[in-house]
Amino acid sequence: MELRQLVYFIEVAKHKNITKASEEMHISQPALSKSIIALEDELGTPLIIRTNKAIELTDAGEVLLKYAVKMTSVLDEMYQSISDLTNLSMGQINIGLPPFIGSLFFPKVLAKFHHTYPNIKLDITEYGGARVVKSVEEGEIELGVAVQPLDEQAFNVYPIVKEEMKLVVHKDHPLALKEEVHIRDLRNEEFIFYHEEFALNEIIRNHFLIMAGYEPKILFKSTQWDLMSEMVEANLGVTILPQSICNRLYAKDIEIISLRPTIMWRLAVITKKGRYISNAGRTFIDFILKEPL
Structure with missing residues (x-):
């Protein structure tokens, strides 16, 4: 049994006429009749009663119609689900x-x-x-x-993003009046730093090692940029934050300074x-x- 045969059968039951069903599906009347006969042979029972005016379903035909509708409905749902995925509806x-x-x-x-x-x-x-x-x-x-x-x-x-990292210091820090600072001048500073699970931890440490020959002194490590900036505001140390984060810092007790050589956040x-x-x-x-x- 093929699904195509069930579709044909549903159309015959719907129109109660092989000629109308064949016209609707654009297939020949003999081909449609042959498909119905093949179903009857496979199931071993008549499915339709042919009269001069219309076609009526037998009891077996009614049962087949019920299941044929269910099966084609499931098939339609499958196609729709795949279409939805392809078209990003779900x-x-x-x-x-x-x-x-x-x-x-x-x-x-x-x-x-x-x-x-x-x-x-x-x-x-x-x-x-x-x-x-x-x-x-x-x-x-x-x-x-x-x-x-x-x-x-x-x-x-x-x-997706490329921007500079900035030095963040307390407003009373000796570097606060500078527009830019070289990282070699931060050798003696205590840093509020990134936790090891963040890629920036290694990136910044390596930048200091390569460009200035030392590792920064780390006072405290955090996973929260707001806590890092608040500790700078409390004058506990300095930190380095991306420009986008610096743009969100509204504290009056900090200054944001450019670094040289530039550290990029990508x-x-x-x-x-x-x-x-x-x-x-x-x-x-x-x-x-x-x-x-």
């Missing part, structure tokens, strides 16, 4: 976001994406940058947002090379690349 995306980055850039972007694709579920996991990279590599999450540089042999990398969406990325995932990447952060 789906799910697993995204890894570092807390710094998530709170800074993504609320508005995610809101706009949800408004555009309301039936796509966003499953967001907050990890530090290093763990986001590992989770994408191990297949735990489909895509993540991480700090560059990244291994482009292992990941597809889609840059963010990218990443996916694992060789892994299948869902249509929803690919569309999210396209969306965020077009959407200003």
